[in-house]
Amino acid sequence: METLIDIVKIVTVMGILLGVVAYVVLLERRVAAAIQNRIGPNRVGWQGLLQPLADVVKLVMKEDIVPRNAHRFLHDLAPIISISIAMTTFAVIPFGDSITLFGRTIKLQIADINIGVLYILAMTSLGVYGVTLSGWSSNSKYSLLGGLRSSAQMLSYEISMGLAVIGVIMIAGSLRLDRIVEMQSGWMWNIVLQPIGFITFTVAAFAETNRHPFDLPEAEPELVGGYHTEYSGLKFGLFFLAEYSNMVVASALITTLFLGGWQIPYAAEMGLSGNLLSVLQVGAFCAKVLLLVLFFIIVRWTIPRFRYDQLMSLGWKVMLPLAILNILATGLAILLIG
Amino acid sequence: MTLIDVIFWFFAAVTLGSAAVVVFSRNIIYSAFALLFTFFGVAGFYVLLGADFIAITQLLIYVGGILVLLVFGVMLTNKVVSVDIKSGTLNAGVAMVVVSLTAGTIAGIFYATEWKTAPAEMLQPTTAGELGTMMMTSYLLPFEVASVVLLVALIGAAMVSRRDRSKQEAA
């Protein structure tokens, strides 16, 4: 029975995640259009709502082109690594407290592992492989440069990302994500207690997901498409999907760690409880994530791209010291205030 | 054979098989990627031993950090696929005898030894908290000395790899 519940949870969450990702793509296109004073895709379905479906069909129908000198096996493997790592990270994120169905309490989290934070850091650090491998195996200079850039970028920002989380861990006194969320009841969200940690983590998350203004790996004017220049058809689609899933996962992480996860302030005062509250909490979680995703998108279309050396010096000379200072300050505060 | 046994042998096979590829492959890029699976296998052992923190750190540090840098270096090396690692076999016969004798001795001794083991009930659900406490109490000194070692290595790496600019200008 436990296994069955787990399978149901996995299928539901993955399904929702993929659906959300597909519509995030549409959202991005519509928002971009609005910012650029265009209309955007609005033909397929009402207001273009079926556009993602059409895109998927298009990508599947396209021919899969592999460059002649590419390393075939690794070329195929790279997008699979990218997408699977993006998906597995979501497994530990609690998207709600727990729900009681047919007399059974079900935790709204796929895998409740007691070192969840470390698991997430480990998984994001593995994400580099997909990018690096695709860049190398394509045997093309644009891909290789894009792959190298993004590996260097992800490695540099991973460190500040990990250090930014430490402040949160110190406050919660636990590496469990559900515990971290429980600690942020009411308005005691970590963004209040850890403003510097929040900023460092968010900036690092932008860099980790290769999003604007850190999207140098695929800087179009210089590198064509970056590491996925030589990909087409379904494999390109997988990279595309991975990129947007990473964005959603990053938003979910920021929500969990800094924005109170599924917590709704004053929920108890309003007399909410039971399954209704749980559903509302899941809704709150989704709303927070979506707002962050919107933030990601707006940043992309409003801020210019960094130069590569600026990006590196920002990572090592600003973010890293800031993250370390944050740890010191947090430690001091805990020592003094208790 | 319980499920744990099956998992153990699976990890053992992955670790040893990929380690063999690391050593015997003539293509350095295959070696680098085979190392990835070796590290994964070892992380699996740690999980089986109940050392969750070490397992995830293994992934975080070795797979996510060190190996990426290694692959990075390999990728930056020009024409890496075509480079044959020259490892000619010298004195294969003698080496074979010596190695099999050593391996036999070690295996024999290990088989005959009664190792000191902790009872399985002592396994903690999570080891992270206890590890942290130990590092700050009874293992404080090694912890701090390790940081000095790392600092020395860091400075040394920078010292070795940095170009001597004054020399360059003079030349």
Add this chain to the structure above:
Amino acid sequence: MLPHILESAKLFYPELALTIAFCFVILAGLVTRNRIFTGLAGMAGVLAALYFVSVQAPVDGTAFSDMLAVDGFSRFFKIVILAATFIVQLFSLQSAELKSRAMGTAEYNALLTALALGMCLMAGASNMLMMYLALELTSITSYLLAGYTREAEDSAEAALKYVIYGAVASGMMLYGISIVYGLTGALDIYSVNQALGSGQVNLWTLILAGILITVGFGYKISAVPFHFWTPDVYEGAPVTITALLSVASKAAGFAMMIRFFRVTFADLIMGGQETGAWAMLGGFEWNEVLAVLAVLSMTLGNLVALWQNNLKRLLAYSSIAHAGYMLLGVVTMSPEGVSAVMIYFVVYLFMNLGAFYVVMLVADKTGSEEMSAYAGLGQRSPFIGVAMTIFLLSLTGIPPTAGFVGKLYIFSALIGAKMIGLVVIGALNSVVSLYYYVRILKNMFLKDAAPGGAVFGLSVPEVAMLLLLLVPTLLLGLYFGPLVEYAQASVSIFGIPR
């Protein structure tokens, strides 16, 4: 726990001083490139550490949950190590070879203090984890320093060879440690000793582990057959570093090895009432293994040194031979033997550093380390010639130099342990060593200087430095009572009832 840590920190002042100096020199290097300033800062750290060691109360204890033993034995070796480091820092201020590298002088001086820190930790480490970490700290710093003048091709080669040998040796040692841990479930050497003493341990596995750990020690003290790196590294590294490696890192290796064998494998309480010899647990006589290493080191070191024409290489083989002599002191497995090793190290500190200092002076002035550069040195610069003669005679062990005293105590400890065969081998080896040391003397005094071999004088600091090394080498040969008393008083290892 906190009171204990604070209490331990009081015993840790010498190492703390070195750590602070290390960090300070690195930070200073960001601001200034003045090699004299950073050098002096490093020296201040080492002097402070020496001061803290000397004012420590003569009580035996452990610090940081038995990680580090603070006892007479470790204090003695720390003094030797710190004194050697200090003298080498003085060398470094003068060395022309180091001036050739414009960058990284702060790093050089910082790494020297880190090296001293690593070696002090080795002298005190009483937990196998700590031993390994201290060994790694020492090794990594040594690799870097050996390759410091990396523009010189042989320096880079030296560093690389050193890294490869070092990695294999420390890997083996770590493997050995892991086996001991598997057998006893403990890393702390006192607990390991208890577990071994209970007699539940498979002897063959223990022997395998012991041999693997011995590889690590043997590499550090460059005993045959773990010596292959020594000649190349000594030749390629800057002279200052070679000098330091030949004395201080050997001393640290010996300190760690003696403590390990004494505490881990010997019965702590039993044995020693009458003869003072240690009783080995499990009946395996580790001193036989060490005796083989000692004889091999002496013989091979001395015989190969006969053919060397490069002075640094020659001194490298001679240092292998000296490791052999000192191992003889350990082979006795008695307090007399250990105190003889300690006496030998003080003597060796002055005479060996003196010989390397002369090599450095000659290399700085003639640009060569070959035997031919020494032709007619006695006429060209009589003071250097006389000094070198005394250092070499002392290295041979001829009275009235200090080297004689060192050998005398080693051999008398061997006789006390009724190991006459080893005495004979040791004496024969000294005779062989006389031949190649005298070869240098012959070159200096009996050969005419090559045409163009300029006469060179010495500056005041150089004369002072030579005197600093020369006077103890002679004095300790004539008046060695206090040294011997101090060494015999310092053999106390924590946990061993006297």
